[in-house]
Amino acid sequence: MTQNDQASFAVGKMHEPEVERFVSALDRQGQMDVVQALREWVRDRLELTAGGTVVDVGCGTGEELLQLASIIGQSGRAIGFDANDPMLETARTRTAGVPKVEIEKAEASDLPCATGSVDALVSERVLQHLQYDPAVAVGEFARVVRAGGRVGLTDTDWSSLQVLVTDDPVATAELDEVRARIPLPFTSNQEAGKHLEEYCAAAGLAVLERQSFILAEFAPAMIQGVRAGLSAAAEQVLEQHELAAANKLLDDALGRDALRIAVRLHAVIARP
Numbered sequence: 001m002t003q004n005d006q007a008s009f010a011v012g013k014m015h016e017p018e019v020e021r022f023v024s025a026l027d028r029q030g031q032m033d034v035v036q037a038l039r040e041w042v043r044d045r046l047e048l049t050a051g052g053t054v055v056d057v058g059c060g061t062g063e064e065l066l067q068l069a070s071i072i073g074q075s076g077r078a079i080g081f082d083a084n085d086p087m088l089e090t091a092r093t094r095t096a097g098v099p100k101v102e103i104e105k106a107e108a109s110d111l112p113c114a115t116g117s118v119d120a121l122v123s124e125r126v127l128q129h130l131q132y133d134p135a136v137a138v139g140e141f142a143r144v145v146r147a148g149g150r151v152g153l154t155d156t157d158w159s160s161l162q163v164l165v166t167d168d169p170v171a172t173a174e175l176d177e178v179r180a181r182i183p184l185p186f187t188s189n190q191e192a193g194k195h196l197e198e199y200c201a202a203a204g205l206a207v208l209e210r211q212s213f214i215l216a217e218f219a220p221a222m223i224q225g226v227r228a229g230l231s232a233a234a235e236q237v238l239e240q241h242e243l244a245a246a247n248k249l250l251d252d253a254l255g256r257d258a259l260r261i262a263v264r265l266h267a268v269i270a271r272p
């Protein structure tokens, strides 16, 4: 399998047999303390009140949209946009019956919203998956949010990915050396998180606050997911014996609960 065939959250790459795996990955991540903390950090800064209109671009399963909907109450609107049908289906199922929640298919760079019609817009871990310059989508976010409204962006910087063996610095260094040689396969814009402020500047948005978060929890399923992605890419660049040695280090560390991955996420709050 080449990197281009690999299933991902990018438009058109979420192949049907993989959908369940994607949904459970989002559910698992949504349970993590760090993801909850970053969502709360953004939510607390949106200045959303009852009756407001809030948009979640790339809403995934719709879980955060439900939180946002609880702020705007019966008289507001909470709209989730996503470009992948399986995600839309999941979000529709999970938000069914919740008043004022709407789920619609839309491309991040082309939102069916009137200019200046939205009070607050969030987009979490979506820019990294766009197959075009994320600044174009952020320009669209700036168009739809009203003057004085808020844009909350969160994204990953995959270049910060570290594989750690907590009880063995030598194994950590060896894995780090191997990791540095593997082109990271996860997303189209690996370092989107690092460039949020630049995207905002290009879109004419003023950044009011910024924060970074380190995801470093031990979740074997998450590690296995990251590992599966890395393994496919590793096969293209590593010799067979190097791959076997790296896999042994990983298996041993996983077996004794000593394997961690750490990756940095960045968030910004901006306004038009």
Ligand SMILES: C[S@@+](CC[C@H](N)C(=O)[O-])C[C@H]1O[C@@H](n2cnc3c(N)ncnc32)[C@H](O)[C@@H]1O
Binding pocket: 009, 010, 011, 026, 030, 057, 058, 059, 060, 061, 081, 082, 083, 084, 087, 106, 107, 108, 109, 123, 124, 125, 126, 129, 130, 131
């Ligand atoms: C990693 S998931 C994050 C989902 C959700 N925001 C969360 O944090 O749980 C990325 C989401 O972006 C959506 N997505 C990918 N490309 C998109 C695009 N071009 N326009 C809109 N949504 C997109 C995917 O379908 C997926 O739901």
